[in-house]
Amino acid sequence: MLCATSGLLAARATTTLPAQRRARRSALRWRRRELQFPNHPAPPLCDFLAGRLTRPSPPPNGRIIRRRGRMPPVVGGGLAGSELRARRGRCRSQSTRTVSPDVTAEDAALSSKRPVQGSRRLEAAGGWALLGLVTLLSFATRFHRLDEPPHICWDETHFGKMGSYYINRTFFFDVHPPLGKMLIGLAGYLSGYDGTFLFEKPGDKYEHHSYMGMRGFCAFLGSWLIPFAYLIVLELSKSPPAALLTAGLLIFDTGCLTLSQYILLDPILMFFIMAAMLSMVKYNSCADRPFSAPWWSWLTLTGISLAGALGVKFVGLFIIMQVGLNTISDLWHLLGDLSLSLVTVGKHLIARILCLIVLPLALYTAMFAVHFMVLNQSGPGDGFFSSAFQARLSGNNLHNASIPEHLAYGSVITVKNLRMASGYLHSHMHLYPEGIGARQQQVTTYLHKDYNNLWIIKKHNSNSDPLDPSFPVEFVRHGDIIRLEHKETSRNLHSHYHEAPMTRKHYQVTGYGLNGTGDSNDLWRIEVVNRKFGNRIKVLRSRIRFIHIVTGCVLASSGKVLPKWGWEQLEVTCTPYLKETLNSIWNVEDHFNPRLPNISLDVLKPTFSENLLESHMVMLRGNSGLKPKDNDFTSKPWHWPINYQGLRFSGINDTDFRVYLLGNPVIWWLNLLSIALYLLLGSVIAVTVQRGARLPVKVEGLSQVLLQGGGQALLGWMLHYFPFFLMGRVLYFHHYFPAMLFSSMLTGILWDTLLQFCAWRLVSSSSLARGIHMGGILSLLLGAAYSFYLFHPLAYGMVGPLAQNPLSPMAGLRWLESWDF
Amino acid sequence: MLGFLRQPLVVTVDINLNVVALTGVGLLSRLWRLTYPRAVVFDEVYYGQYISFYMKRIFFLDGSGPPFGHMLLALGGYLGGFDGNFLWNRIGAEYSNNVPVWSLRLLPALAGAFSVPMAYQIVLELNFSHCTAMGAALLMLIENALITQSRLILLESVLIFFSLLSVLSYLKFSNLQKHSPFSRSWWFWLVLTGVACSCTVGIKYMGIFTYLLVLSIAAVHAWHLIGDQTLSNVSVFCHLLARAVALLVIPVVMYLLFFYVHLILLCRSGPHDQIMSSAFQASLEGGLARITRGQPLEVAYGSQVTLRSVFGKPLPCWLHSHKNTYPMIYENGRGSSHQQQVTCYPFKDVNNWWIVKDPGRHQLVVNNPPRPVRHGDLVQLVHGMTTRLLNTHDVAAPLSPHAQEVSCYIDYNISMPAQNLWRLEIVNRESDKDIWKTIMSEVRFVHVNTSAILKWRMLMLRTDDSEHKYSSTPLEWLTLDTNIAYWLHPTTSAQIHLLGNIVIWASASLAMVTYTLLSFWYLLRRRRNICDLPEDCWLRWLLTGTLCCGGWAVNYLPFFMMEKTLFLYHYLPALTFQILLLPMVLQHVNDYLCRSQLQSHVFSALVVAGYASACHVFNTLRPLTYGDTSLSTSELKALRWKDSWDILIRKH
Numbered sequence A: 001m002l003c004a005t006s007g008l009l010a011a012r013a014t015t016t017l018p019a020q021r022r023a024r025r026s027a028l029r030w031r032r033r034e035l036q037f038p039n040h041p042a043p044p045l046c047d048f049l050a051g052r053l054t055r056p057s058p059p060p061n062g063r064i065i066r067r068r069g070r071m072p073p074v075v076g077g078g079l080a081g082s083e084l085r086a087r088r089g090r091c092r093s094q095s096t097r098t099v100s101p102d103v104t105a106e107d108a109a110l111s112s113k114r115p116v117q118g119s120r121r122l123e124a125a126g127g128w129a130l131l132g133l134v135t136l137l138s139f140a141t142r143f144h145r146l147d148e149p150p151h152i153c154w155d156e157t158h159f160g161k162m163g164s165y166y167i168n169r170t171f172f173f174d175v176h177p178p179l180g181k182m183l184i185g186l187a188g189y190l191s192g193y194d195g196t197f198l199f200e201k202p203g204d205k206y207e208h209h210s211y212m213g214m215r216g217f218c219a220f221l222g223s224w225l226i227p228f229a230y231l232i233v234l235e236l237s238k239s240p241p242a243a244l245l246t247a248g249l250l251i252f253d254t255g256c257l258t259l260s261q262y263i264l265l266d267p268i269l270m271f272f273i274m275a276a277m278l279s280m281v282k283y284n285s286c287a288d289r290p291f292s293a294p295w296w297s298w299l300t301l302t303g304i305s306l307a308g309a310l311g312v313k314f315v316g317l318f319i320i321m322q323v324g325l326n327t328i329s330d331l332w333h334l335l336g337d338l339s340l341s342l343v344t345v346g347k348h349l350i351a352r353i354l355c356l357i358v359l360p361l362a363l364y365t366a367m368f369a370v371h372f373m374v375l376n377q378s379g380p381g382d383g384f385f386s387s388a389f390q391a392r393l394s395g396n397n398l399h400n401a402s403i404p405e406h407l408a409y410g411s412v413i414t415v416k417n418l419r420m421a422s423g424y425l426h427s428h429m430h431l432y433p434e435g436i437g438a439r440q441q442q443v444t445t446y447l448h449k450d451y452n453n454l455w456i457i458k459k460h461n462s463n464s465d466p467l468d469p470s471f472p473v474e475f476v477r478h479g480d481i482i483r484l485e486h487k488e489t490s491r492n493l494h495s496h497y498h499e500a501p502m503t504r505k506h507y508q509v510t511g512y513g514l515n516g517t518g519d520s521n522d523l524w525r526i527e528v529v530n531r532k533f534g535n536r537i538k539v540l541r542s543r544i545r546f547i548h549i550v551t552g553c554v555l556a557s558s559g560k561v562l563p564k565w566g567w568e569q570l571e572v573t574c575t576p577y578l579k580e581t582l583n584s585i586w587n588v589e590d591h592f593n594p595r596l597p598n599i600s601l602d603v604l605k606p607t608f609s610e611n612l613l614e615s616h617m618v619m620l621r622g623n624s625g626l627k628p629k630d631n632d633f634t635s636k637p638w639h640w641p642i643n644y645q646g647l648r649f650s651g652i653n654d655t656d657f658r659v660y661l662l663g664n665p666v667i668w669w670l671n672l673l674s675i676a677l678y679l680l681l682g683s684v685i686a687v688t689v690q691r692g693a694r695l696p697v698k699v700e701g702l703s704q705v706l707l708q709g710g711g712q713a714l715l716g717w718m719l720h721y722f723p724f725f726l727m728g729r730v731l732y733f734h735h736y737f738p739a740m741l742f743s744s745m746l747t748g749i750l751w752d753t754l755l756q757f758c759a760w761r762l763v764s765s766s767s768l769a770r771g772i773h774m775g776g777i778l779s780l781l782l783g784a785a786y787s788f789y790l791f792h793p794l795a796y797g798m799v800g801p802l803a804q805n806p807l808s809p810m811a812g813l814r815w816l817e818s819w820d821f
Numbered sequence B: 001m002l003g004f005l006r007q008p009l010v011v012t013v014d015i016n017l018n019v020v021a022l023t024g025v026g027l028l029s030r031l032w033r034l035t036y037p038r039a040v041v042f043d044e045v046y047y048g049q050y051i052s053f054y055m056k057r058i059f060f061l062d063g064s065g066p067p068f069g070h071m072l073l074a075l076g077g078y079l080g081g082f083d084g085n086f087l088w089n090r091i092g093a094e095y096s097n098n099v100p101v102w103s104l105r106l107l108p109a110l111a112g113a114f115s116v117p118m119a120y121q122i123v124l125e126l127n128f129s130h131c132t133a134m135g136a137a138l139l140m141l142i143e144n145a146l147i148t149q150s151r152l153i154l155l156e157s158v159l160i161f162f163s164l165l166s167v168l169s170y171l172k173f174s175n176l177q178k179h180s181p182f183s184r185s186w187w188f189w190l191v192l193t194g195v196a197c198s199c200t201v202g203i204k205y206m207g208i209f210t211y212l213l214v215l216s217i218a219a220v221h222a223w224h225l226i227g228d229q230t231l232s233n234v235s236v237f238c239h240l241l242a243r244a245v246a247l248l249v250i251p252v253v254m255y256l257l258f259f260y261v262h263l264i265l266l267c268r269s270g271p272h273d274q275i276m277s278s279a280f281q282a283s284l285e286g287g288l289a290r291i292t293r294g295q296p297l298e299v300a301y302g303s304q305v306t307l308r309s310v311f312g313k314p315l316p317c318w319l320h321s322h323k324n325t326y327p328m329i330y331e332n333g334r335g336s337s338h339q340q341q342v343t344c345y346p347f348k349d350v351n352n353w354w355i356v357k358d359p360g361r362h363q364l365v366v367n368n369p370p371r372p373v374r375h376g377d378l379v380q381l382v383h384g385m386t387t388r389l390l391n392t393h394d395v396a397a398p399l400s401p402h403a404q405e406v407s408c409y410i411d412y413n414i415s416m417p418a419q420n421l422w423r424l425e426i427v428n429r430e431s432d433k434d435i436w437k438t439i440m441s442e443v444r445f446v447h448v449n450t451s452a453i454l455k456w457r458m459l460m461l462r463t464d465d466s467e468h469k470y471s472s473t474p475l476e477w478l479t480l481d482t483n484i485a486y487w488l489h490p491t492t493s494a495q496i497h498l499l500g501n502i503v504i505w506a507s508a509s510l511a512m513v514t515y516t517l518l519s520f521w522y523l524l525r526r527r528r529n530i531c532d533l534p535e536d537c538w539l540r541w542l543l544t545g546t547l548c549c550g551g552w553a554v555n556y557l558p559f560f561m562m563e564k565t566l567f568l569y570h571y572l573p574a575l576t577f578q579i580l581l582l583p584m585v586l587q588h589v590n591d592y593l594c595r596s597q598l599q600s601h602v603f604s605a606l607v608v609a610g611y612a613s614a615c616h617v618f619n620t621l622r623p624l625t626y627g628d629t630s631l632s633t634s635e636l637k638a639l640r641w642k643d644s645w646d647i648l649i650r651k652h
Helices: A002-012 A017-034 A045-050 A062-067 A075-087 A092-098 A101-116 A120-143 A156-168 A179-190 A212-237 A240-251 A254-260 A266-285 A293-312 A314-336 A342-374 A608-625 A665-690 A697-726 A733-762 A766-796 B017-031 B044-055 B068-079 B101-125 B130-141 B144-150 B156-179 B184-203 B207-227 B233-265 B278-283 B288-292 B474-478 B502-527 B535-556 B568-593 B597-626 B633-639
Strands: A412-417 A424-431 A441-446 A454-459 A481-486 A492-499 A507-512 A524-528 A544-548 A554-561 A570-575 A586-592 A647-650 A659-661 B304-306 B318-325 B340-345 B353-357 B378-383 B390-396 B404-408 B422-426 B443-447 B484-488 B495-498
Touching: A120 A212, A120 A240, A120 A254, A156 A179, A179 A212, A179 A266, A179 A293, A179 A342, A212 A240, A212 A254, A212 A266, A212 A697, A212 A733, A240 A665, A240 A733, A240 A766, A254 A266, A254 A659, A254 A733, A254 A766, A266 A293, A266 A314, A266 A697, A266 A733, A293 A314, A293 A342, A314 A342, A314 A697, A314 A733, A314 B502, A342 A608, A544 A586, A659 A766, A665 A697, A665 A733, A665 A766, A665 B207, A697 A733, A733 A766, B017 B101, B017 B130, B017 B144, B044 B068, B068 B101, B068 B156, B068 B184, B068 B233, B101 B130, B101 B144, B101 B156, B101 B568, B130 B568, B130 B597, B144 B156, B144 B495, B144 B568, B144 B597, B156 B184, B156 B207, B156 B535, B156 B568, B184 B207, B184 B233, B207 B233, B207 B535, B378 B390, B474 B568, B495 B597, B502 B535, B502 B568, B502 B597, B535 B568, B568 B597, B597 B633
Parallel strands: none
Antiparallel strands: A412 A424, A412 A454, A412 A586, A424 A441, A441 A507, A441 A570, A454 A481, A481 A492, A481 A524, A492 A507, A507 A570, A524 A544, A544 A554, A554 A570, A647 A659, B304 B353, B318 B340, B340 B404, B353 B378, B378 B422, B390 B404, B422 B443, B484 B495
């Protein structure tokens, strides 16, 4: 007992940052141990609420801390830390000497109160009760009216559909990794949904289909965000009011509520992000007991959550970055601690590599393994993938395929572009519109399988039917000059000196001629990449290029989406640039020739790692392909924090059941204000400390919480927000929500600190100060709750006149003209 | 006052002959036969047209960068007496006699030449030896790509010059900080840093990254200054204020100044007018002013007007209508009103004219005195050429189905009554009774029946693509996997290529890798309290790396994020910083890593051999750099060291 106490005192005397953090932890440990001595005095609940006691006394000696931020890491810092570490737990008199008068006074005050006040158990019980209350409220708000509206809302049409695909085991393609949709599918499966609902478009009624399992699952994960946020802030600030404020902001935010109530990836993603953050913060707190069971379990949990976050959306990379930065700084401190041997540091390093790199990667890979295993039937996603990939899907025409191996004249083939997600060479009975090149038949690439993808290989100089059995079979060879005739329309693949529709420096490719008779612009030389002249051309395996004889250009897919006249298929051009890129390389996929023997092709057995790699390439391409269309209104990242415009989840007209995703403006604007205030306050404190000013002990402690705890939250906000400015893909309002969680945590920490500071400056009496503090927090909470009361129809749904109409319940609440509810 | 009578006037001239010599050879290498070839080489065709615009004082705005660089090039033309009469349309076209090629190319060449002694100075300021400094300058001198780029009417050499100047002046300034703050030379170098930074940004937007690098180094130094408790609060404040003025205010002012001068110089109307506002166009000579001259300020009933959208994206355009009607049924099956199309047209056209009509009267003529149109008035808009009224109704618009279609009403469709009343709202009004004024007023038309707001949308423009025969990706630059053929002699096989000195490129990259690994190693060991370098040496090593590796990174990495067409010459600023690093790393290795005399000698010998091979490569590639000798086919083939290099070989 005595030993533990002296440990605390010694720790209080420590000065450098790592040592200081350790001090806080050792203080905690001391308390935890104390629990075993129930008769020991402990502070009451109100003190606990005011957040005073759990806060460590700040180090008395500011000068050493000041040195921390300086450019070259001072070697002495490490030394000092080790010295102190060694000193910890030694005799009391030595350590008390360094304690400043303030601390001793406070200590004395505490110890005088101790006997009078209630037991530590009460405090713990209060903490748990608060957490329980928050959790309960969170679940209650999220599950309230979960079944409404009983029709598809917004992106439920995608993710519900994808859940159904998992239940039906049909292969599909999506730009996100599979975990989120697999979990949705699993939830649906367990709750008795049979995968038969089509999820065609938003607004379709669910009728007898069971959808509550999937929505309930998302709401369940979404509800955990709030207790997680509570615990994170509690851990960062050691102040229950700050945690309570954060939790309140999140409970009363209509945006978080709306987003958690539907079959979407976002609640799942945010669940994993917050779980990763929570376990990271917790394992930071265990740093004084490395390699203990809690340390290992939090570290492992961090790794697992990271894999989960990345497995739902690639946005999970941001939390990985945050954990990565935290780990690097952690290791940096360990390395600087000269009392630790290099072997110990190495152990730390290996533990982190194992838990934060190897484990998540293994889990992530496992997700894909499950994904490939479950989806073993041909479905709508086939065409996005290479021929080899498709061969493993049962029901696909390449599955256990047996086709003629070498191309011959007269063969009917489909030609696939090698660039991933580029599709098959395609033509159809539509002409290029007036003013765009020559008014001839369109040639495009198309991602789906279709009869219009079929082409016949013909000789360039004879029109005799090669399928006539009286002629010998003639194989196509590398370097041959051929014509490609479109089977359905009997037009030849043609190019000429007209500019292509989108890529103006390329030539246009058209379908030309009547019944296979065209002109010399229909001639193409077929070449196999990296092969010698005269070789035969193999189905699937040969990588071929088509070179236009007259202009010398190469047939290529530019990957650009044609406008409506081209049915939003991809552009095909003839490029004069002869560089070998995947755009201009093709392979033959289907091959029909009655005169050739079919051979079973067993070469198409891609390994798991090839599948993994390919599906990532396709996903990346899909993501970057989500470019905003010219005429769409697109949401810009700067719109988000100011809550500029929401998203319509359901309903437009006044008779519809309308749900509108919009953050609670009071909370969001408070968050925005808090970020500005935090930056201001943080820089003022940093400059003051750098100038060497001596802060009062109370302020010193508060500013430490603000800089370190708040810093973590701010870092999280920045990492989850700023990268969107660099993204070229189409963005939506809901992308901001992970950042919003961090922003709310920052708000909680900032206002709690600020109120404590104000209370401390204004009044001397501690009970009055506590009153001001608690009053401030409560009024903020009440404000949030009242604004939630005002705006709750946005989330829970509203019917009746639109907000412009004075009769509407939302009349007068349309504070910005850009909100359209 | 007459102090020079009492004391003799003494001028002490301290001439570093190294600098003089370096400047001399720099000038020689860049200016030698500068007018050759007397033909348009590669991107000269691009910059040349802007020079011509300047010479003719025709307004233009180059979307790819600020105007300072173009202005500098135009200065050369001005000094050479260029009248701007040359048609810049084809690479390889011979210059006519009125084009002062020498003076046009002089400025970039001077910038390139002065970069050589500046490299020397920078290395000296970083406290490395004269020998190392000479080494850096020599590398700059014999880098073929830098020479090629400096000898033509191009901006990269100027950009490099100003980047180096901002780094050099900042170093000079921060070295003076210790001994003589607020002295005259301290101020000079500080202000010069700001000026050079703004010039860097003014030449190309890429320069902003160099500016940010200098700024962040300055910020770190300022942070140390704040922590320096020997200084009083006041003096810290003065220091910070001086830096803020020189490094933040001056660049902003300079940047605005560039645009000011640009607009002052270019006072005549030209092809780029339309991207600017009407008010601006009206200020151009022969521009809108010619049209609007004498036209009434106030719009009255019966006035004929053109309506231009204020925030036109991607291009501003005028409200336009023509005889064609909307298709009966769109491709996606939606129906339309099948009435006359109303579009937004980016070019001036007779079909852009509309007449403002009072709905209460049937005549279109202007009253006498004219009745001005005020905010809130109800008007009808009559299309001048077809006399149809602007109309909208609850039919989905062609491209944005949630908006209403706007058409010109044709009265054959009885089922749809005309809904052609619009209420005029002046957005930038001062009072509610404001009169609609030409050009100045920004107006909205609110449809009376449906309270929809008239939005006009652009016809879809086709996207520009980013492909070029010699375009390349940033990764290809590192290994010099690409080149650019700039020019080919019309008859012989003499040709100019942008091609780097491959020995320098490889060794500079290697030096950077060495630097990174060494620093990482030192850093880890310092953390364990093992100091391999003395403190001042370590700080110098860090500053060197921040400047050179940082300079490389900020001038290279952003290209990965860019979607525009990229060329090898975009890498040259980054390469310059890498080149600066190379000799410093060599000196460091020699000083600290060579343990014995023998090792040191061997290492020096290796360095000399490296320099010799760099000189050899320079000499070998010289025909392609200067394009002055015609090589035979076999010689050219021998120069094609990489398969990806595109060296032009004539077919006979």
